[in-house]
Amino acid sequence: MATTLKLPAILRSPTTLQYTIPKKPSSARPSYPRKFYPNDEAKATLSQPWLTTTDPLMPPYPHRAHTHFEEANHGLYGGATIQSGHKISDGRNKGKTLRKWYPNVRVEKLRSVALGVEMSIPTTARVMRTITKCGGLDEYLMGEKPARIKELGLLGWKLRWLVLKSRSVQERWRRERERLGLQGGEGSMHSVESTFAAAWNDTESRAEILTKMGVSWDELREKRATWERHVKETLGWARGGKVGKVGKSRERKGMNTLDVHDPLTTRLPDYVEEEEPIQELPAVQEGFGIVEVVNEKGGMQRRGAKLVNKKTR
Template sequence: MAGLRPTAAATARCLFARQTATPRTFSTTAAAARQTPTHLKVDREAVPDYPYGEFRWYKQRNSGLYGTAKIRYGNTVSQPRQIKTRTQWRPNRHTKRLWSPSLGMFIRTRLTAHVLKTIDRLGGIDAYLLGTKARRIKELGPAGWRLRWKVMQSPAVQERWAREREALGLPPKDSSAAALEEIAALEGAPSAEDMREIDAMLERGDEFVIGEEVVVEERFMAEEPASAVEEAREAAQEVLDEVKQEGEVKRKTP
């Protein structure tokens, strides 16, 4: 067995070999790209505020189309011994790329199986996002609200709405300055000439009359002297006294 023992020279060579540093390989491969959900690419400053605010429970719904889905809690009961075990059921969430004909691109978002079934029934994600009922707006959440605004700004949706306005007999929607001035005039807003006249009145210190001027008759609620009031009171008191006297005379006569 003595021949199997390591010699001192072999032990020294092993120690020396362990101390030598080996060069480490360096990789320049970039990290795998991760696609960003479409609702995060929408400018938040341009989108109106979501009317119902962010969800306070199950906050994952703020970053996808979850509808009304939440985590459900309950118990599982074993059949032989009726033992209860606390458990939870999470929503059946998926990540999908759905084609939007209005935008001409794929919309990548997280959504539940129930919402995906609703989208298939309606015929596409555009029809789901453009729903007008309050329940649909509540189901969209903040992420769906931003996607809805993005779809509404597309030229295809704007043209469709213009055709609907024409079919209903409404004037075309124009965002030019002339149209805005016309709308302001219809709503009773002051025009440029009115503003110049108001500025001139402020410089002169004139009084402003708000509303229509009411014409009051000269004798309406006119103040009368105190002597006339006293005379009227005395005349009324005399009439009352005469009526009382006549009543007493009638009672005394048989």
């Protein structure tokens, strides 16, 4: 008898929680002076709805965010951070002075051909040279090497996802698959547009998923066997309360979770239905509009446009 599983729409995911900025108390201040802060044009770019909204289907960033240098989470810093050391004085008053070196960051205008927008993003000089060498921002973001993924950061990872889902990139990949005679498309599990329901309902994709799950389960069993040997031989612990090296009774239970929840022996559904998301993500629009803000002197100015009224008369 065929079984059907209904999945609710995905509204929050580990990626959404990863990009959620925690609320810090008002007394919390960074441990470093802010040598660089984005100007109004960069703020207007980074505050766009299509850039601030996180797609729940986007895979989480495999590397953690910068905690001691939070500015790197809002730009393309290429892994650069604050470096500390000493300034050695060779003059009359010889000695060491504690100091810090900040990365060379500038607000650069970068054009994305796939998205069709021009963005003002804080970028280091080294990343700009790499972007020029790769042939553009899109080619830099779509790099596949682990070093490139590690240096993207939270902002670069989100821009990478938007570029991969753009129509121009999807069309280019479709033509390349046709030229090479490869299978795959919207229904394939390797496409960014595919969902879990579409991949599970496909027979070949389901078999591939189960095969990968079996390999992962075998690796976990090997790690469990290694842990059992370590506990028994090194620590002297055993089931049933055997006396260990410290002279005390060490009783423990076996790890039976991998045997009880084996996916290959569990009854799995034959068909999966997934609800459509309730909220639609904002589309990428050409230009960033005009947003009125109040400057320090109380005058009105506009982001993304010329200064309207610099002083209040």
